Amino acid sequence: MKELTIISGKGGTGKTSIVGSFASLAKNFVLADTDVDAADLHLIIEPEIKQSNDFMGGHKAIIDPERCTQCGDCLERCQFNAIEDYTIDGIACEGCGVCVHFCPSDAIDFPQRKCGEWFISNTAYGPMVHARLGIAEENSGLLVSTVRKAARDLAEQEKRELIIADGSPGIGCPVIASITGATAILIVTEPTLSGLHDLKRVAELANFLKIPAMLCINKFDLNSDMSDQLLTAAIEYQLTAVGKVPYDPSVTRAMVSGKSPIDYSDGPASQAIRKVWDNVSSFLNAQ
Amino acid sequence: MKIAVASGKGGTGKTTISVNIAMSLPPPVQLLDCDVEEPNAHIFLKPENTETFDVSRMVPEVDLDKCDYCGACGDICEFKAITVLKDATVMTFHEMCHGCKGCVMVCPHQAIRAIDRIFGQLVKGNSRHVECIHGLLNVGEAMSPPLIDRVQQEIWDDGITIIDAPPGTSCPMIETVRRTDYVILVTEPTPFGLNDLKLAVEAVRLLKIPFGIVINRSDIGDQQVIKYAKEEQIPVLMEIPHSRKIAEAYSRGELMIDIMPEMKKQFQQMIEQIIKQEAR
Numbered sequence: 001m002k003e004l005t006i007i008s009g010k011g012g013t014g015k016t017s018i019v020g021s022f023a024s025l026a027k028n029f030v031l032a033d034t035d036v037d038a039a040d041l042h043l044i045i046e047p048e049i050k051q052s053n054d055f056m057g058g059h060k061a062i063i064d065p066e067r068c069t070q071c072g073d074c075l076e077r078c079q080f081n082a083i084e085d086y087t088i089d090g091i092a093c094e095g096c097g098v099c100v101h102f103c104p105s106d107a108i109d110f111p112q113r114k115c116g117e118w119f120i121s122n123t124a125y126g127p128m129v130h131a132r133l134g135i136a137e138e139n140s141g142l143l144v145s146t147v148r149k150a151a152r153d154l155a156e157q158e159k160r161e162l163i164i165a166d167g168s169p170g171i172g173c174p175v176i177a178s179i180t181g182a183t184a185i186l187i188v189t190e191p192t193l194s195g196l197h198d199l200k201r202v203a204e205l206a207n208f209l210k211i212p213a214m215l216c217i218n219k220f221d222l223n224s225d226m227s228d229q230l231l232t233a234a235i236e237y238q239l240t241a242v243g244k245v246p247y248d249p250s251v252t253r254a255m256v257s258g259k260s261p262i263d264y265s266d267g268p269a270s271q272a273i274r275k276v277w278d279n280v281s282s283f284l285n286a287q
Numbered sequence: 288m289k290i291a292v293a294s295g296k297g298g299t300g301k302t303t304i305s306v307n308i309a310m311s312l313p314p315p316v317q318l319l320d321c322d323v324e325e326p327n328a329h330i331f332l333k334p335e336n337t338e339t340f341d342v343s344r345m346v347p348e349v350d351l352d353k354c355d356y357c358g359a360c361g362d363i364c365e366f367k368a369i370t371v372l373k374d375a376t377v378m379t380f381h382e383m384c385h386g387c388k389g390c391v392m393v394c395p396h397q398a399i400r401a402i403d404r405i406f407g408q409l410v411k412g413n414s415r416h417v418e419c420i421h422g423l424l425n426v427g428e429a430m431s432p433p434l435i436d437r438v439q440q441e442i443w444d445d446g447i448t449i450i451d452a453p454p455g456t457s458c459p460m461i462e463t464v465r466r467t468d469y470v471i472l473v474t475e476p477t478p479f480g481l482n483d484l485k486l487a488v489e490a491v492r493l494l495k496i497p498f499g500i501v502i503n504r505s506d507i508g509d510q511q512v513i514k515y516a517k518e519e520q521i522p523v524l525m526e527i528p529h530s531r532k533i534a535e536a537y538s539r540g541e542l543m544i545d546i547m548p549e550m551k552k553q554f555q556q557m558i559e560q561i562i563k564q565e566a567r
Contacts, residue, residue: 009325011297011454016479037455038295038486040479058365079345079387091465091494096387097365135489136461141429169297169454170324173429193540194302194327201325204426223538249507255477256509 295483334412
C-alpha cells in the first residue's frame with residue numbers, strides 16, 4: 001500500500017483543488033483529509049458520513065473551589081501562567097497535569113476532553129477519512145495520526161492500493177504528523193517569492209525526514225522567472241518536478257460549484273493536472 | 288493597540304494586508320510576523336539593520352548516575368517526551384516536550400534538570416519607519432507556540448502593533464491572537480474561504496475579541512461571504528478586487544501601496560475606524 005500526501009508550505013496554493021482532481025483520476029484508493037484544522041476537501045467531494053468517532057485529545061486542569069485551600073502550590077509550579085485567582089484559564093492551560101499531581105489537597109480535576117471528531121465516509125470516488133479539530137483545540141498532530149491510521153486500516157480491509165491525503169500548510173506539528181512515514185509527498189507551490197521561501201523550508205523538512213518528494217507549480221504563468229527559480233530549488237532539494245498548472249479562472253468556478261477542476265471542465269488547468277497525475281503515478285510506482 | 292491579521296484558510300492575503308497596513312500608518316508602528324513556520328512578511332518589508340537572536344526553551348536533561356529508573360518522570364509526562372526503558376536507560380524526546388518541568392519536579396533523586404534548547408530564531412530590523420520582528424522555527428521542530436510567545440514579548444506598550452498570524456484555528460493561531468485587542472479576518476469569497484472564515488469567527492468569538500473582515504480578491508467567487516457577514520452582523524472593513532497587477536507585484540515581493548498608492552489611504556482609514564470604534 002502506498003501513501004501520497006499533498007502539502008505546500010505556504011497556504012492557499014491549490015492543494016485541495018489538486019487533491020480533489022486526483023480523486024477523479026486515481027483508481028482503487030482511500031482519500032484522507034489530514035488538514036484537520038481547516039479542512040476543505042469535503043466541500044468538493046461531498047462525503048456521506050457512515051461513521052463518526054469522538055477524538056479524545058488531551059486533558060485540562062480544573063480547580064474545585066470547594067476543595068482548594070488557596071495554598072499557592074499550583075501557581076508556583078505552572079510554567080504557562082494559566083492560573084489566576086485560583087481559576088485555570090482553559091486557553092492557556094497546556095494540559096501538563098503538573099498542578100494536578102502536586103496539589104496537596106487533591107483539589108484539581110483533570111478530565112480528558114473531546115477535542116474533535118473524525119469520520120469515515122463514502123464518496124463518489126471511494127471511501128474517505130476526514131476530521132474536524134474543535135475550535136482552539138490542541139493535539140492536531142494526534143488527530144492527523146488518527147486519520148492516517150484509520151485510512152490505512154480501511155485501505156487494508158478493502159484491499160485498496162493507495163492513500164491520497166490532503167495535508168495542511170506550514171512545517172510544524174500537523175505537517176510532520178501527516179508526512180512522517182509516507183511513501184512520497186507532492187508539494188504544490190506557486191511562483192511567488194513567498195512560495196519560494198516556504199517551498200525551501202518544507203523541502204528541507206522532507207529531506208530531514210527522508211521522504212521522497214515531488215513538486216508541482218500551480219499558476220506557473222503568473223511569474224515565469226519565479227517558476228524557473230522554483231525549478232532550480234527543486235534540483236537543489238532533490239524534488240522531482242511533476243508538472244506546471246496554468247492560472248485558469250475555471251478552477252475558482254469549479255470550487256464555487258462544489259466540484260474539482262477535473263469534474264468541472266476540461267480547461268487548461270484540468271489538462272495540466274491530468275499530466276501531473278500521470279507523472280505522480282509513475283513516481284509512486286517506482287517507489 | 289494590538290491588531291492581529293488572521294484567517295482560517297491559508298493564502299487569503301494575511302501577509303499582504305498586514306505589511307501594507309503597517310507601511311501605511313504613521314510611526315510608531317511595529318509589525319510582528321507570528322507565522323513562525325512560514326514567515327513571509329520580511330519578504331515584502333526587506334528589513335534593514337537586522338539582528339538575529341537564538342530562541343530556546345526548557346527541556347529535561349537526565350543525570351543517569353543519580354537515576355534509579357523509578358519511572359516517575361515518564362508517569363507524570365503527558366506528552367510522551369520522557370520515558371524509562373527496562374531499568375536501563377531514560378529516553379527523552381525534546382521535540383515533544385512542552386516545558387512543564389513536571390519531570391524535574393517529580394524526580395525523587397533530583398536527577399533531572401531543565402536545560403535550554405535552541406528551537407528557533409527571532410529576527411529584528413527596520414523597514415522605513417516600521418519596526419519588523421519575525422520568528423523562524425527551526426525545520427523539524429513541531430511546536431511553534433513557545434516561539435510565538437517569544438515574538439510577542441517584543442510588543443510595545445504604546446503605538447500600533449500589527450500582528451501577522453499563522454493560518455488555522457488551533458494552537459498557533461490562538462496563541463497569536465489571544466492577547467490582541469482586535470482581529471482582522473482576511474478571507475476570499477469562495478466556498479473554501481467561507482468555510483474557513485466561519486471557523487476563524489468561532490475562534491475569535493470564543494476568545495471574546497472584537498473583529499471585522501477584509502474580503503480579498505472580492506470579485507472572484509460568489510456572494511456567500513457577504514451574505515454571511517450580513518447575517519452575522521460582522522463589519523466588512525474592506526474589499527479588495529482581484530487584480531493581475533497586485534498578484535504579479537505580490538509574486539515579486541512588492542508592496543501593494545507602492546504600485547497602487549491610492550490604497551494607502553484606504554488602509555489608514557480602516558485602522559482609524561477600528562481605533563475609533565474600539566475607543567467607544
